[in-house]
Amino acid sequence: MSENPLPTSRQDCQTDHYGNIIDLMPPNSRQVLRIALNLKYLIDKLIPIAIDESEIVKDGSNVLTPKVIQLTYEACGGDQSNKEYQQKYRAVLVFCLIKVSSWYNQLSSVEISNSKLYDVRSITAQQLAKIIIAKEEKKNLHFLFMQMLLRKYAINENDKDVEPTNAVEMATDLHCTIVIGSNGFQRCLRWLWRGWIVQSRHDPMIFIKEERIASTKFWHHFNPERIKTPKYQNILQIIFSILFLLIFTSVVNGKSGTTVAPLAPIEGIFFVFTFGYICDEIFKLYYVGVAYFSFWTLFNDTLYLVILFSMFFRFNSIFPTFLKNRPPEYWDRISYRLLSCAAPLVWSRLLLYLESERFVGAMMVVLKHMMKESLVFFVLLILIMLGFVQGFLGLDLSDGEREITAPILTNLVITVFGMGSFDAFEHFAPPYAAFLYYSYCFIVSVILLNILIALYSNAYQHVVENADDEYMALMSQKTLRFIRAPDEDVYVSPLNLIELCFKPIMCLLNEERRKDLNYLVMLILYSPMLTYVVSKEIREAKRIKYNRMKNLPDDSNEVDTPWDLGDGFFDFDESLFGYSDDRNGFRATLSMNRRSQQLQREAERSDKNFSVKNDWFKEVKRISNLREPAISSELSALEERLNKMNQHTNKESEGIRKDIQKLLALKSNDEDRPIWN
Template sequence: MPRSNWVSRVVGWDRPRREQPAWLHGDRQHLLPTHSHTDRHVVSTIPAAQVTKVALKLRHLVESAVPCDLDESEITRAHSSIITPEVVQAAKEAGGSEYRACVVFCLLICKAWFRQQSVVELWDADLHRGREVACEVIAKKLIETEDDTSFLLHNILLQRYSILVDGEPTYPANAIERAVDLHAVDVITSSGYQKCVDHLWRGWLVQDEDNPTTFVDYANRDKISFFTHLDPDRIRVPRYQNATQLLVTIAFLVLFTVAVNTPNPSGRLDVAEVLLYLFTLGFICNEVTKVYKAGYRILGFWNAVNGVLYTLITASFVLRMVGLGQPLDHGHEDPAHHREFYRTLSYNFLAFSAPLFWCRLLLYLDTFRFFGAMLVVLKVMMKESLIFFALLAVVIVGFLQAFIGLDIVDDMAVDEYGVIIKAMANAVMQSPEFDTFGRFSPPFGTLLYYFFTFIVMVILLNVLIALYNSAYEDIYQNADAEFLALFAHKTLQFVRAPDENVYIPPFNLVEIVLIALFGWWMPAGRFEQLNDAVMSCCYAPVMVAAAAYESNVARAIHRNRARGGSGDDYDDVVDHEWERVACAPETQVDFEAEGWDKVCEAAKSDIEVEPAVQEVRQLRAEVEELKRMLAEISRAVGAAAAGEESK
């Protein structure tokens, strides 16, 4: 990475900002930009024009396969009569033998096109949504039927491709990122996709040091040596980044607990408070950097929660600094000039942020299925709440203007607008105050408040409950798939923004100091060695635990290979109970020699054909047999009649 201008490197000015189209254009860019020295030279592996042709062929195929409005279950069910093996094979052949690696990516491009078309052409929205689902189903079948695992991981899912839009190639992206961007749950839940995510999460697929936009196999995963895995570069692995973030969050929470429960009467900062504010500064720098580099589209629910938390902590710090500038004289006439006043106010802001501190812990527990599913539900509920709050805002403004008008006409009967706002807020919280409005130009004030309470408590709140219930049912009916999608999104957050040196907040403050002191004059090789040494000190506990874990996995790989396994998949190195039972010499069964395969084959049903179709086919066979018998009888009777006539 060029280091001629260390200021540019700190703030990210050396990274070009591209205009990111909206999601409707089907060209969603990375959550974060990549290396500056590779970002300018990232090109599609297959020419963009050829990828676009494959996408157009697939679009035409899907339009032919789904010519009219169809129920989604008819498209997604197993052995569908819509997405037949012939359709899947035709999709596979759309790229030919030379470009078949980009077919899954092109299907996701078609999905984005149909999603855009369903918004633009509302009269055919159901048709386009059905075609969108068909693209997902075909892509999932292609991923699950691919036998070459290496080709699937490296070429189909992780290779980057572009299409031509207005004659210009789009920013190269891969299928695994595109599926997350489009929330293609069917594709994400396919076995091959999850294997790729699992390998990325465990660090078995890593970014190439020379070109971080490509992925290669981790060469040392079968090395038993502990020191081979004791490498600061392994902190880039999503599993270890997530573990480090969780440890930092717990430390952040401990510092807050110590600071808020040990108020300093003198108003001076103790060690826990200093570390707390330094942690907060690191988190703020990280959030600002991400927003600057990726734009506002990166903002989400948790960014809002963190923003409020960091604002409260910053306010607490500012008040503490103002308090330190005040005299200790408690006899001063104005209590606002007392140090104690600002100290108390600072601790009030700090204590007020406690719920946000504990809620923030959930952000790093989403790798567990229970918390992950609940966080998905919470996220959807917050989105659904926007409808309720939009309606509520309109209703509140209308009634507030009416109440203020009645109050002014009645010669300021209440004298404080805060009383009106408080009473309306209590009505929203299901604790109305009817007596407050009895003085507002009777009976108009009372009637208006009754109407307002009825609209809010009976109509709007029940709408909100219905929205929450719908969101909960939609997510939990598909909880496993939604959790896998959340897990894939979290994994890609760690690998979509490749960086030479991973400094997790608050260690990013250390990186800024290093760049400011050494980055602008030290040679690149020496500076990289310095970064490795500093990262080794910062992440020493995590590195030791990761090296011990990977050494044990390497031993398991060797044991698996000694038994005849490949050891190329993580599942191959884990001995499950059913596998140990099946491999034991005293319990092994030769199904073919004992004839059990034939018994099972005769007992199973043909799930590829519906029972009604099977009955019709059986009836047709019987009718054909009956017709054959009748024809034979007819011929026999005719021959007998001819013999009688000849006599």
């Protein structure tokens, strides 16, 4: 079945002038809750006991049969004879399955005795969502992307409507790697990453297809609106991060002399960059909320905090308003020393923007899991250290004087790094201090450090075994970081400071003039980047037009595969912006495909006995059907066992029913007898 292409305009999305979808108004929160409850009931009955997870996720699962998939669709209700009415409720199917999976995760953490059962049910809900996505991808790509994955829905929980969200956001926040790893989900993310699907300005609850991706006109792509594309924002962030690193290097390694030098222009640029990044972090954390907080948020905030302290001491050395108890040269040295300590963080920060590369992304996932696992080690270490510190301080105060407290604390800390020394405790409160220190060394060096190694090994093994799924989950998080940005007009840091400067002026203008001013400012700022966008997107637009001409999805023919002689797209236009006629590329592609197929046929016909017989193709088709009888026999055997169990149960029930009738008859006979005194 050919895939339905996505709509190419807002009119094709069937929206009104406010951007709301006309024919598919979303179900209300109570209806969404009922669908979720139906799905939970289905999964509860389907998985009554804990089974192996592989029985759920494997291809051709005997648990998730076509009948179960059909029941999953029917759990949404609706008029089965009316397709549009039916789609209204089926649109929330993936959303509800992910929500049900989260319910099972909550139950797993509460009812530990049944955690295995709830984990299997959670995986079942995710696998059902994956199967539904795969089926809808083949039937209706528009319905899958716009309604099932990207449209936001609200569900009622405990008589309160939860904040509306979509299936993509929920699956990413809950780390549902099974759903995220599905092909349809990944295609949706790629379209978001490229800016082929954008959020509606009129209704943030829905997403629409970008109208101009198939246009070959220059000004349709030389437009600041295209900077909203996550891919281009990521490129800009990498460029500004490299500039930030170069400026930081110049500032840290540019000090000459012991006197306090005036503020250099390069330092001013560095502080402006930092302030822009800090403002961006504050705004995103305020608008996005807790969902924005992550490992990298903490990492960046630590870096900016160190730089802020350095800036404070630097300005205090130039303008000694505060901290006058020391000379300005002292605070100048402190400023540069703090800035030097931030160097590892500045260099490591590049990994945040390079994580879209698969190798770097996988390693970052490993690092993140290792950091989480290390929290267990540090909690144990701190508790044990506090106990031994109190013991050593008690020994030090046993004679009424505190003498070697500082050396004791230092030695306990460096022992963790394998640099401890027994000399400090040789003549200190023998033999108690030595006994305590030997115990401390044994616990830290032999037990805790080996626990840390085991935790790191477990984290690495877990991520490597699921490297592809973990990488796709990471890219999903990265894409949503851009999609969830609250600004209608994107100013990538540190250009957001220019937006702040223009805010007072924009407040004095009406909406139309404000948009014109924003457009002009962004056009000037992003003109170098937009030049690259135009040169790239016009060439892509030709391929998209070619795909639509052949009734194929927009992302078809991206790669010319050697096993398909009819795919690929060839554009021989060597100009910067690809201004040649679109039909030249179409004709060249069709001509090359026809020529390739003709040469292949001629080469095959050169030997009349070369070609295989038609019977061979028939035999190959039969192979795909060989597995079906085996599966059917397994299902038949299982069904037969269930029927026997039901028959046995029915016989027992019938016997019990007859016994009850006899007892009731005896009771009625006793009541009818006359009572003799």
